[in-house]
Amino acid sequence: MKKQIKAKKQLAHSQKYTLLSFEKRRSIEGFLFSIPWLIGFLGFIVIPLVLSVRISFFQTVLTDLYGFQGTSTFVGINNYVKVIQDPSIGQTVFESFGMSIIKVPVIVAFSLFVAVLLKQEFPGRTVFRIIFFIPVILAGTIMTYLFADGVGNMSVFSTITTGVNEINTFFGTIMSNIGSIMWASSVEILIFLAALQSVPATLYEVVEIDGATAWESFWHVTLPYISPFVILNCVYALVDSFVASDNPVMSIMNTMTQEGTKYGQASALSWLYMLATLAVILIFILLTRRWLK
Amino acid sequence: MFQVDVDYLKKAKKRREYAPTVITIVLAFAGVISALPIIYLFVTAFKPAEELFLYPPRFYVANPTLKNFSDLVSITSNTMVPFTRYLFNTVIITALYMFALIVVGTMACYPLSKHKFPGGKGLFKLVTNALLIISGAATIPAYIIITGLHLDNTYLVYIIPGLANCTCMFLLKQFLDQVPDTIFEAGKIDGASEWQLYTKIALPLLRNAQATCVILTFPGIWGDASTSTTYIYNEQLRTFAFFMSTLQGGLARTGANAAASLIMTLPSIIVFVVSQSSVMDTMAHSGIK
Numbered sequence: 001m002k003k004q005i006k007a008k009k010q011l012a013h014s015q016k017y018t019l020l021s022f023e024k025r026r027s028i029e030g031f032l033f034s035i036p037w038l039i040g041f042l043g044f045i046v047i048p049l050v051l052s053v054r055i056s057f058f059q060t061v062l063t064d065l066y067g068f069q070g071t072s073t074f075v076g077i078n079n080y081v082k083v084i085q086d087p088s089i090g091q092t093v094f095e096s097f098g099m100s101i102i103k104v105p106v107i108v109a110f111s112l113f114v115a116v117l118l119k120q121e122f123p124g125r126t127v128f129r130i131i132f133f134i135p136v137i138l139a140g141t142i143m144t145y146l147f148a149d150g151v152g153n154m155s156v157f158s159t160i161t162t163g164v165n166e167i168n169t170f171f172g173t174i175m176s177n178i179g180s181i182m183w184a185s186s187v188e189i190l191i192f193l194a195a196l197q198s199v200p201a202t203l204y205e206v207v208e209i210d211g212a213t214a215w216e217s218f219w220h221v222t223l224p225y226i227s228p229f230v231i232l233n234c235v236y237a238l239v240d241s242f243v244a245s246d247n248p249v250m251s252i253m254n255t256m257t258q259e260g261t262k263y264g265q266a267s268a269l270s271w272l273y274m275l276a277t278l279a280v281i282l283i284f285i286l287l288t289r290r291w292l293k
Numbered sequence: 294m295f296q297v298d299v300d301y302l303k304k305a306k307k308r309r310e311y312a313p314t315v316i317t318i319v320l321a322f323a324g325v326i327s328a329l330p331i332i333y334l335f336v337t338a339f340k341p342a343e344e345l346f347l348y349p350p351r352f353y354v355a356n357p358t359l360k361n362f363s364d365l366v367s368i369t370s371n372t373m374v375p376f377t378r379y380l381f382n383t384v385i386i387t388a389l390y391m392f393a394l395i396v397v398g399t400m401a402c403y404p405l406s407k408h409k410f411p412g413g414k415g416l417f418k419l420v421t422n423a424l425l426i427i428s429g430a431a432t433i434p435a436y437i438i439i440t441g442l443h444l445d446n447t448y449l450v451y452i453i454p455g456l457a458n459c460t461c462m463f464l465l466k467q468f469l470d471q472v473p474d475t476i477f478e479a480g481k482i483d484g485a486s487e488w489q490l491y492t493k494i495a496l497p498l499l500r501n502a503q504a505t506c507v508i509l510t511f512p513g514i515w516g517d518a519s520t521s522t523t524y525i526y527n528e529q530l531r532t533f534a535f536f537m538s539t540l541q542g543g544l545a546r547t548g549a550n551a552a553a554s555l556i557m558t559l560p561s562i563i564v565f566v567v568s569q570s571s572v573m574d575t576m577a578h579s580g581i582k
């Protein structure tokens with residue numbers, strides 16, 4: 001009896017909303033869930049960006065940024081022209097792109113290699129996973145401490161590499177390069193590890209029964225299955241190297257901001273740089289799209 | 294009829310037996326380079342003054358001491374704000390931020406992944422593009438907005454601006470996309486509301502992705518010193534990372550600095566150790582398959 005009443009109530013309830021189909025109504029309900037995130041996204045990412053576009057068309061100083069009155073003058077695309085005409089900026093951007101394009105494949109290949117190894121069962125697995133994740137753990141203040149202002153004004157890294165340098169300069173350079181690649185690939189390793197877990201174990205069983213070696217099952221099962229994550233990691237590594245604080249273009253931007261009177265130019269440069277970055281990534285995605293499908 | 298290549302099978306078995314050793318050796322070689330700084334960090338925190346300035350620096354400590362830690366406490370004993378207050382701030386901020394980030398992120402990714410609403414795809418493209426945003430471009434406008442909302446000089450300034458985290462959103466949606474729609478349809482047929490679909494199905498299935506988000510964002514918020522410098526004028530509300538950055542420079546504080554660095558690093562390592570198994574846990578275990 002109670003059930004019948006409940007069912008009737010539900011029917012009456014649903015008849016109220018006959019204008020919308022069930023699916024549409026549910027979609028709107030679901031959409032409500034993403035509102036908090038959307039507000040944050042608009043408020044702290046989209047609106048600041050739009051404002052920065054505005055700044056890039058003005059010649060302005062910090063005290064004036066609130067209202068765009070007084071000393072701020074509209075200069076049109078002058079800021080952009082100045083940035084493009086500066087030959088040193090163009091060269092720096094070009095060089096840093098070149099470096100990233102060499103670095104990214106190495107980082108992604110290395111992190112995939114390590115992730116595949118870390119997925120295996122072997123004693124001390126957790127310890128190794130932690131070791132390869134250390135760079136992310138040390139991000140921020142600790143990194144500056146280790147790199148710049150370490151104990152007794154000696155950075156840990158320079159001490160390590162000078163220690164090796166004394167043995168052999170050539171070996172030392174190789175060591176520090178390997179070190180920097182490993183320090184850049186920890187997030188990628190983590191993403192690959194998570195992706196590798198999503199490959200169904202049954203697929204491996206099937207190919208094993210068919211007589212595939214580990215090498216073959218990597219190329220024919222693992223890689224096709226995690227290919228979206230390979231793309232994701234490439235994009236991540238690209239972006240990471242473009243916006244790293246030690247990227248020369250980023251330091252040009254920072255010095256411009258610190259000069260106080262060049263906010264307009266700094267904004268113009270960062271927008272041009274972002275468009276160039278987007279173009280590189282778009283080309284990359286278009287090139288790899290075929291392989292994905 | 295069937296020919297079994299016995300030799301081949303034997304070789305394969307042997308290879309499988311040797312695999313763990315080979316893997317350990319290869320990884321150990323690569324891991325040493327990553328591990329050296331952290332070992333140095335640990336060791337330095339327990340070095341007495343005469344060992345701190347040795348050259349070349351040692352990767353071990355001859356006479357371990359806790360003096361660096363007591364120095365750290367005594368540095369703040371004369372000031373208005375004790376160092377425990379900074380630590381308390383950091384713990385509270387990190388806990389609140391992590392909780393809010395996961396709630397907001399999972400709530401946003403569920404409809405994006407499992408519902409079709411107009412502009413949904415466009416929004417996701419916007420998110421992936423926002424991953425590329427160069428923070429330098431937006432720092433000054435962001436400052437204007439945050440001070441305009443009067444968020445500055447409160448705990449909220451640490452938490453709210455970072456909630457719409459694009460990397461987390463991207464990861465969460467990618468993981469939820471792998472969950473078959475049929476699970477949600479089954480829920481709908483059983484009469485589950487949207488809220489129930491989210492809490493009872495999406496949230497548990499996303500547990501691994503949540504852990505990944507925590508691991509990725511924890512070090513950032515735990516080590517956040519710049520927010521304190523930019524937006525906080527009240528010394529009582531500043532973070533431990535900020536306190537640590539004030540210690541840098543000055544030979545007399547080298548020991549205390551090393552101890553503070555260890556305190557800064559340990560929680561991140563613990564968070565990773567605790568949550569790594571759930572990140573690595575197979576999706577198969579979480580009932581997908």
